[in-house]
Amino acid sequence: MAExxxxxxxxxxxxRVQAERQAEVQSLLVRLRQYQAQAEGxxxxxxxxxxxxxxxxxxxxxxxYLRDLENGDELLVPVGAGSYIYAKLSDISRIIVRIGGGxxxxxDPESAIKHLEKKREELExxxxxxxxxLQRIEMxxxxxxxxxxEIAGGGAGVxxxxxxxxxxxxxxxGF
Amino acid sequence: MAEEIPPQxxxxxxxxxxxxxxxxxxxxxxxQVEAVLRDTESALEELEHIDDNxxxxxxxxxxxxxxxxxxxxxxxxxxxxxxxxxxxxxxxQEERMQKRFxxxxxxxxxxxxxxxxxxxxx
Numbered sequence: 001m002a003e004x005x006x007x008x009x010x011x012x013x014x015x016r017v018q019a020e021r022q023a024e025v026q027s028l029l030v031r032l033r034q035y036q037a038q039a040e041g042x043x044x045x046x047x048x049x050x051x052x053x054x055x056x057x058x059x060x061x062x063x064x065y066l067r068d069l070e071n072g073d074e075l076l077v078p079v080g081a082g083s084y085i086y087a088k089l090s091d092i093s094r095i096i097v098r099i100g101g102g103x104x105x106x107x108d109p110e111s112a113i114k115h116l117e118k119k120r121e122e123l124e125x126x127x128x129x130x131x132x133x134l135q136r137i138e139m140x141x142x143x144x145x146x147x148x149x150e151i152a153g154g155g156a157g158v159x160x161x162x163x164x165x166x167x168x169x170x171x172x173x174g175f
Numbered sequence: 176m177a178e179e180i181p182p183q184x185x186x187x188x189x190x191x192x193x194x195x196x197x198x199x200x201x202x203x204x205x206x207q208v209e210a211v212l213r214d215t216e217s218a219l220e221e222l223e224h225i226d227d228n229x230x231x232x233x234x235x236x237x238x239x240x241x242x243x244x245x246x247x248x249x250x251x252x253x254x255x256x257x258x259x260x261x262x263x264x265x266x267x268q269e270e271r272m273q274k275r276f277x278x279x280x281x282x283x284x285x286x287x288x289x290x291x292x293x294x295x296x297x
Contacts, residue, residue, distance in 0.1 A: 094230075096232060096239065098234075099217070099218045099221040099222070100214040100215065100216075100217040100218030100221065101214055101215040101217075101218035101219070101251050101254065102233060102234045103218050103222075103231060103232070103233055103234070103247050103251070104231070104232040104233075104234065104239055105221065105222075105225055105229055105230070105231050105232070106229060106230035106231075106232075115221075
């Protein structure tokens with residue numbers, strides 16, 4: 001009788017431990033999915049920032065090259081699909097630069113370059129911040145994945161871990 | 176087997192989930208408004224350093240239309256005021272939702288007897 005009671009008590013304790021582990025796994029999976037969504041959003045923003053930096057680089061290089069030309073020099077202007085039309089440079093001393101809020105202002109080539117370089121620096125700062133955020137998210141996600149594996153190693157109640165995609169692929173090589 | 180979740184608790188969990196989604200939407204809107212504000216402020220600051228008779232253009236669709244510095248400054252100031260107000264409204268909305276979120280989270284925690292609430296993330 002005493003053995004039976006002891007067995008039941010052990011069984012109850014095991015069930016409780018399993019239920020606790022199951023709850024922890026569910027909670028970890030939810031956090032992992034949240035980190036994943038956050039990482040995807042940040043990555044999208046980072047791509048936009050990278051493209052903007054590239055665009056600024058192109059504009060700066062183009063202005064730097066064109067300022068050495070003379071008025072009246074011939075240019076080929078792209079019209080899309082790899083096609084060009086002939087045009088003549090009418091005034092290289094004035095550049096129109098977007099200054100924000102849908103407004104553009106006329107500047108001389110030097111000021112235009114300076115303005116674009118300043119904007120590029122701001123973009124590079126954002127790029128760095130986003131990269132740091134992604135690294136932090138990745139570290140947190142790795143900690144969760146390690147804990148999930150630890151629980152799975154314990155062998156109790158982690159059936160949903162694999163279903164939730166926590167097997168290690170969620171963040172691997174994502175960024 | 177999982178135990179049946181009481182209807183009240185299920186309802187609170189659904190509310191929590193809904194609030195979380197609403198909070199994400201408000202947060203996205205806030206980011207968009209903040210971006211517009213930064214852009215507008217940067218244009219205003221730039222205009223401060225430009226000559227009175229500088230050549231200024233306003234973008235209309237794909238084309239640029241010439242305009243004056245003073246007119247643009249007025250327009251940008253109005254735009255900034257509008258978006259400042261929108262940002263404040265969103266911040267208040269977010270604050271209210273956060274409070275409600277924590278309230279429901281606490282109620283669920285109490286119902287579960289102090290256990291952790293998983294769908295939060297707040």
